[in-house]
Amino acid sequence: MTTPPSAAPLPGGAVEARTGSAWLILALVCACQFVVILDSSIVNVALPSVDRDLGFTPAGLAWVVNGYLLTFAGFMLLGGRAADLFGQRRILTAGLVLFSAASLVAGLAPLPQILVAARVAQGVGAALLAPATLAVINTSFTEGRPRARAFGAWSAAGGVGGMAGAVAGGALTAGLSWRWVFLINVPIGAMLIAAAMSALPRTRAAREETLDIAGAVTGTAGLAALIYGIMRSTDHGWASPTVLGPAVAGLLLLAAFTVVEARFATHPMLPLQLLRIRGVAVGSGMLLLFGGTAIAMWYFTSLFLQNVLGYGAFQAGLGQTPAAVTFMVIARSAAALLPRTGVRPLILAGSACFLAGFGWLALAQADSSYLTGILGPTLLIATGIGLTFPTLMAATTADVPGGDAGTIGGLAQTAGQAGGSLGLAVLATAATRTADGGSSPAALAAGYDRVFLIAAGFAVAIAAAGLLLPRHRRAATRRWRRRPPRAFPR
Secondary structure, eight states, X not given: OOOOTTEEEOGGGOEEEOHHHHHHHHHHHHHHHXXXXXXXXXXXXXXXXXXXXXXXXXXXXXXXXXXXXXXXXXXXXXXXXXXXXXXXXXXXXXXXXXHHHXXXXXXXXXXXXXXXXXXXXXXXXXXXXXHHHHHHHHHHSOTXXXXXXXXXXXXXXXXXXXXXXXXXXXXXXXXXOTTHHHHTHHHHHHHHHHHHHHHSOOOOOSSOOOOOHHHHHHHHHHHHHHHHHHHHHHHHOTTSHHHHHHHHHHHHXXXXXXXXXXXXXXXXXXXXXXXXXXXXXXXXXXXXXXXHHHHHHHHHHHHIIIIISOOOHHHHHHHTHHHHHHHHHHHHHHHHHHHHHOHHHHHHHHHHHHHHHHHHHTTOOTTOOXXXXXXXXXXXXXXXXXXXXXXXXXHHHTTOOGGGHHHHHHHHHHHHHHHHHHHHHHHHHHHHSOSSSOXXXXXXXXXXXXXXXXXXXXXXXXXXXXXXXOOOOHHHXXXXXXXXXXXXXX
């Protein structure tokens, strides 16, 4: 098929978007990221209504959330490799179709088991979709200012999704029914499928390869088992067989995955030579730390507002809105600064915001007010997230060949999700070790303050690791300033 006149071929079968199509491509990937992140949180407010209608057990109700998060994190590496082998347009569209169909089943589910199964399928669809969006950015926008700005917009779209989750979930549940938390995805998905078919070109991989089945099985099963074990630790403790069993099995499967990829796979699912790229190796490790830092901000601040200050879920969502807006604005600004400053200054500035914000937040007590104890530090932390997240995503994928963009996109997002799951498990354990072992607001505040101090330690580790990232190529900066690329709309 000939390349359309609005696009020019790039290495790896990719297409460079010109200004005529760049707006549509960017809007598409941002909308996909918005929906994926939205569905991580939108159902939380609806859970009591779901329970009343379908009659879940307490343990079963948690899997309405965990079923989605588990398969989302476990299948992303596979989804990224599939995008490289079978084409970004095909995999992104397949992810949208599966996600939308699973949303329809979830919205119509008559039984708890069907709803959980639909959420698991939703997670698989999201795992195909999310790394494909990163691959589209990495191969559709030229390196430098266009790609940095695209990453900024993509990151901000995720922030909008996270912010909108609690508010939209509450509004849909109260105004219509909890079922519309899922059914709303169906018309949105149909529009995104049409946009993907229109905006994205058909591409072929630069090399003929087949999917590494052994690597896909061991890697996906290993990630899923490890994350499942980590999730169970919040309820059962680290020494419980229900935690150690799947966690150890996951680690063994990941070890087998490494051996398969290094010694036996003709076309490995994760070519290990990609980990020799410093940005990939260091950036992925930093995303693990970043996942724990971000979960400390959004999850535990929400718990502080509700369990200590007595806010309702909807009020807590509104209370985090200023921080979410700050994140979106700063993420776009960081994208504009990245070609001029390079990654290290932005990482160090973001880490300084984390350290100051979490240090300040750790002073919050049961008698603190929202304005004096919560708002200021959360705005600082959100600034740090906005500076750090798009910078890390850009640094991790910067030097990756176009034919491996989906694989590294999947690896980067898997690292962030796994870091969030591991961080949640570790920090939840710290939060429960309150000063007096009680559940009074003062005791809970002491536990959450301990969480915030640990998150400040994560910030120091992120800053130290940031010094290992590659230095910015100043020659490229001069070239961007002299002749701004046309790949991003003005």
